[in-house]
Amino acid sequence: MRDLLRQLDTVLEDRKGEGDAQQSYVASLHEKGLNKILEKVGEEATEAILAAKDAQTSGDNRDMIAETADLWFHSLVMLSHLGANSQDVLRELGRRFGLSGLEEKAARSNED
Numbered sequence: 001m002r003d004l005l006r007q008l009d010t011v012l013e014d015r016k017g018e019g020d021a022q023q024s025y026v027a028s029l030h031e032k033g034l035n036k037i038l039e040k041v042g043e044e045a046t047e048a049i050l051a052a053k054d055a056q057t058s059g060d061n062r063d064m065i066a067e068t069a070d071l072w073f074h075s076l077v078m079l080s081h082l083g084a085n086s087q088d089v090l091r092e093l094g095r096r097f098g099l100s101g102l103e104e105k106a107a108r109s110n111e112d
């Protein structure tokens with residue numbers, strides 16, 4: 001799956017450089033610019049939240065999974081637009097791995 005993210009990073013990077021906005025959704029987002037991309041990230045986050053609430057009631061996770069995929073995808077476009085990618089995020093998650101969220105929060109408040 002890590003390979004899939006790498007492959008997607010490469011496709012998104014290619015679309016940014018030389019994508020045709022008539023042929024490529026990703027190229028059309030880059031052409032519209034950061035505000036449009038951020039609007040899509042916000043929209044997909046809301047849709048994922050609503051789908052999670054529905055999943056809790058129905059016990060069917062399929063829409064939640066599809067909406068989360070939309071959210072991840074648009075977040076990857078955001079990263080790519082600004083010169084970052086999935087590997088940067090995975091590195092950050094790797095750095096945090098095994099570190100309790102509560103301990104990390106306590107360390108942060110001690111710095112203040």
Ligand SMILES: N=c1c2ncn([C@@H]3O[C@H](COP(=O)(O)OP(=O)(O)OP(=O)(O)O)[C@@H](O)[C@H]3O)c2ncn1[C@@H]1O[C@H](COP(=O)(O)O)[C@@H](O)[C@H]1O
Binds near residue numbers: 015025026069073
């Ligand atoms: N993973 C995705 C992916 N997930 C979702 N989407 C698109 O994201 C869009 C957003 O969904 P919406 O329902 O909000 O769409 P919409 O209402 O048409 O969008 P707006 O008018 O609001 O902008 C849809 O058009 C989906 O097809 C994706 N588009 C592309 N990819 C990947 O990106 C690659 C490159 O795509 P292209 O640039 O289109 O070739 C593809 O091969 C895929 O691997």
